[in-house]
Amino acid sequence: MTAPVMAADFSELKLEGVTRNFGKSAALTDLSLTVKRGEFVALLGPSGGGKSTALNCLAGLLPLSAGTISLDDRRVDHLAPEQRGFGMVFQNYALFPHLTVRGNVAFGLQMRRISKPEIERQVTAALALVQLSAHADKHPGQLSGGQQQRVAIARAVVVEPPIVLMDEPLSNLDAKLRHEMRGEMRRLHQELGLTTIYVTHDQEEALSLADRLVVLSEGRVQQIGTPEEIYLRPVNSFVADFVGYRNLLPMTIDGVDPTTGQLTMSGAGVQLRADPRVNGPLTGPVTVAMRPDDLVVGQIDGNQIDATVESVEYQGRDFEMQVRTQADIRLFLRTTQRLSIGEPVAxxxxxDRLVVYPADAASTVGASAQPLREREAV
Known part of the structure; x- marks a missing residue:
C-alpha cells in the first residue's frame, strides 16, 4: 500500500483553476482558493451548484478536467484518494454495520498497519474526544443518528489527517440534533486544530461554523468572504437571496438627495431611499434587496410600501407573513403584530437596511462585484 501524504505541518492548501466537466457540461469552473492551515471553509450553495463536485475533486474521487490542487508546493491532484491522506465525513456516515464503534474508528489505522497498542491508544482518545467511550462495543445500528455521526467524525480524525472533508454531514439529522452537532463540530475543529472543508446548502449552518464561505452557483464562485462579509455585504442578488435577502425589487435610481446624500429610487410602484456610501449621482436600473427581518409594519424615514396581507404563519415569538404590493410583487416579513389575511398594511x-445592486449584477461571477452601498461611484 502506498503511503499517504501526511503533511500535518503544511501551511496552505491551494486550488488553482480547478474545473470538472461531465461531457460537454461544466459542473465546476475555474475554482481558485487558498485555505490556510487550521481554517474552516464552507462551500455553500444550492443543489447542483458545484460544491460536492469541488469536494470530490479535492478527495480524489473525481479527476480534474483542468487546474491543480497543491499542499504547499507539492501537487496532490494526481494522487489516488488513499494517497492524499485526507479525512472524509460523508452525508450517510458510511459506517461498517458489522463492525463495532471501536472497529469502525480503528479501520483506517489498521489499513496503515499501525501497531495494535498504538491503535488502541488512538482509538480510545478519539472516542473520548467525541464522547462515545461508553458505546465503544456497540454496532452502528444500536446508535442514534447523532451518535453515528460522531463515530464518522472520530474515524476521520483518528488518523490525524492534514485536512478533513465533510459532505453535508448534518443533513440527515433532525433540527435539534443539527444544532447540537454544529457546536460539537466547532469544538472539535478548534480543539484538534483541524483544517476543514465543509459542504452545505444550509446558510445558517455555514455562517455559524465557518471562518470563510465560498458561495457557488452553477459551478462558479459567486463570492468568497467571512460570514460577516457574506451576510452583510453580498456582492450580487444571487448571494443576497441565498443568505436571506428574500425580497428583491426592480427599481431605477433617480438621483441623490443633496441634503441627506441618500439615493432616491422608484419602481415597482414605490419610491424608496437608501444610504449607500457613494460620491456623486447614480442613475440606471438596479435591484434592491431587503431581509424579511428588516421590514416593519409602518413607515420608516419616508420609506413606505403599501401591500395586502396574503398569508400569516405563527412562528412562536413572531409571525412570518407574505404580502403582495400594489405592483403585484410578493414580499416576506416577520413581525410580532398579528394581522389578518386580506388586511391592507403599510x-x-x-x-440603511437596503442593499442596492446594478440590475446586471444579478448573477455576477467572482468576488470583485460590489453592491452600490459598499462602493464609490465613479
Missing part, C-alpha cells in the same frame, strides 16, 4: 424599511 410596510417600511430603514434606508
Amino acid at each position: 410596510i417600511g424599511i430603514g434606508p
Whole structure:
C-alpha cells in the first residue's frame, strides 16, 4: 500500500483553476482558493451548484478536467484518494454495520498497519474526544443518528489527517440534533486544530461554523468572504437571496438627495431611499434587496410600501407573513403584530437596511462585484 501524504505541518492548501466537466457540461469552473492551515471553509450553495463536485475533486474521487490542487508546493491532484491522506465525513456516515464503534474508528489505522497498542491508544482518545467511550462495543445500528455521526467524525480524525472533508454531514439529522452537532463540530475543529472543508446548502449552518464561505452557483464562485462579509455585504442578488435577502425589487435610481446624500429610487410602484456610501449621482436600473427581518409594519424615514396581507404563519415569538404590493410583487416579513389575511398594511424599511445592486449584477461571477452601498461611484 502506498503511503499517504501526511503533511500535518503544511501551511496552505491551494486550488488553482480547478474545473470538472461531465461531457460537454461544466459542473465546476475555474475554482481558485487558498485555505490556510487550521481554517474552516464552507462551500455553500444550492443543489447542483458545484460544491460536492469541488469536494470530490479535492478527495480524489473525481479527476480534474483542468487546474491543480497543491499542499504547499507539492501537487496532490494526481494522487489516488488513499494517497492524499485526507479525512472524509460523508452525508450517510458510511459506517461498517458489522463492525463495532471501536472497529469502525480503528479501520483506517489498521489499513496503515499501525501497531495494535498504538491503535488502541488512538482509538480510545478519539472516542473520548467525541464522547462515545461508553458505546465503544456497540454496532452502528444500536446508535442514534447523532451518535453515528460522531463515530464518522472520530474515524476521520483518528488518523490525524492534514485536512478533513465533510459532505453535508448534518443533513440527515433532525433540527435539534443539527444544532447540537454544529457546536460539537466547532469544538472539535478548534480543539484538534483541524483544517476543514465543509459542504452545505444550509446558510445558517455555514455562517455559524465557518471562518470563510465560498458561495457557488452553477459551478462558479459567486463570492468568497467571512460570514460577516457574506451576510452583510453580498456582492450580487444571487448571494443576497441565498443568505436571506428574500425580497428583491426592480427599481431605477433617480438621483441623490443633496441634503441627506441618500439615493432616491422608484419602481415597482414605490419610491424608496437608501444610504449607500457613494460620491456623486447614480442613475440606471438596479435591484434592491431587503431581509424579511428588516421590514416593519409602518413607515420608516419616508420609506413606505403599501401591500395586502396574503398569508400569516405563527412562528412562536413572531409571525412570518407574505404580502403582495400594489405592483403585484410578493414580499416576506416577520413581525410580532398579528394581522389578518386580506388586511391592507403599510410596510417600511430603514434606508440603511437596503442593499442596492446594478440590475446586471444579478448573477455576477467572482468576488470583485460590489453592491452600490459598499462602493464609490465613479
